[in-house]
Amino acid sequence: MDFQRLLLTKDCELFRFSVGIESIAYLLFVDTFSLAPKSFGEAIFEDDFIPNDNHILVQCAILRELTMLEREEILSFAEKLLSSKPSIDYMVDFFYAEADLESDYPEGDGVFDLVNKINELFKSNIVIEDTSSINNIVQK
Incomplete structure (x- = not known):
């Protein structure tokens, strides 16, 4: 499985995962710059939840049913990307995408x-x- 970063801003990062020429998933990380809401923790820890210093929203839009190996690779990718953050809360939310993110990106507008x-x-x-920021590591 291959991945490609499509977008990086000060608060989000988007990756496309593909097998051969077939796009199979998009993984979006959004930095909330805030604590996880109480409802996030209650779903996992019930009443014992004490939020870490930051909450990162992680959503995975899938374009087809993933194999167990593909799902594990995406989860491992997210874990590796976030493992150096010492005090964050996150959970990968998988959902079915109704359409692919086809566009003329990165050309023109x-x-x-x-x-x-x-x-x-x-x-x-x-x-x-700023569309010209597409040529920079971080888009603005």
Whole structure:
């Protein structure tokens, strides 16, 4: 399985996972810069939840049923990416995507189209103001 980072902003990072030429999943990390809500902890720890210093939302939009190995690889990828963060709460939320994130990205204004599709799919609020920042490591 291959992965490709499609977007990196100050608060989010999006990856596409593929097998051959077939896109199979999109993984979005959103930094909330805040503690996890009580409801997050109660779902896992019941009444004993004490939030860590930061909550990172992690959503995985899948385009087809994943094999056990593919799912484990995506979970391992997320764990490796976040393992150096000493005080965070996160959980990977898998859901089915109704459509692929096809766009003209990274050409021209394709980044705006991609961001609109990401926001629609993940119910997020990502904003890109400068299309030329697509040439930078971090998009603005």
